[in-house]
């Protein structure tokens with residue numbers, strides 16, 4: 477599932493190709509992929525509009541159009557948005573094609589959990605799932621004090637809290653496990669048991685793993701590709717995620733796998749307390 481660094485990488489690779497480009501047409505091949513307005517209205521709202529800007533909120537990608545509408549892409553498990561310079565044939569997983577004055581944008585999704593919707597830009601803060609999102613961890617205004625305040629709202633394990641998008645926007649299973657490893661904190665730890673020094677370490681670790689993930693162009697553990705169809709490289713730098721049973725890269729101890737917050741979780745009993 478694309479997390480903050482993957483969606484940020486999609487945004488950055490798209491910016492180079494679609495910014496200020498005019499949309500000529502849109503084709504919907506699987507109608508359920510488009511939510512909030514009927515398909516014909518969706519096409520009408522896109523036609524002849526210019527993509528004025530791109531942004532990201534948590535794991536959502538936002539394409540701002542010059543008619544004051546915004547396209548929101550929810551990638552969920554296996555959603556992909558790829559830019560092709562030339563007209564390209566669609567396959568059975570392509571659900572929406574946006575034809576630009578130069579090239580095409582293909583939205584595809586093998587598992588069909590992802591969605592695209594269009595909303596008026598003015599009302600974007602009222603869209604329920606966006607309104608509920610917690611702070612952006614990489615925002616300059618975010619810090620360890622705010623992280624502590626956000627965590628204090630929850631009475632769960634630290635892993636469950638970090639996965640909760642209302643606590644913090646953008647983290648999923650990969651970067652949560654990596655940040656907890658870097659901070660030396662066991663994922664099962666109850667939030668109330670965390671010392672201030674550990675929250676500071678956790679804040680620094682979250683920012684570091686996210687920035688490293690963005691720098692590497694994201695993690696392509698299974699399906700993820702950026703908007704040019706390329707894989708990210710962060711999987712090569714992963715310390716714990718996907719490495720259960722292998723030796724810890726720091727202390728050599730065999731990494732442990734357990735279900736925490738309902739998710740497969742990998743950690744090191746030697747490095748995390």
Ligand SMILES: [Zn+2]
Nearest residue numbers: 724727744747
């Ligand atoms: Zn270790």
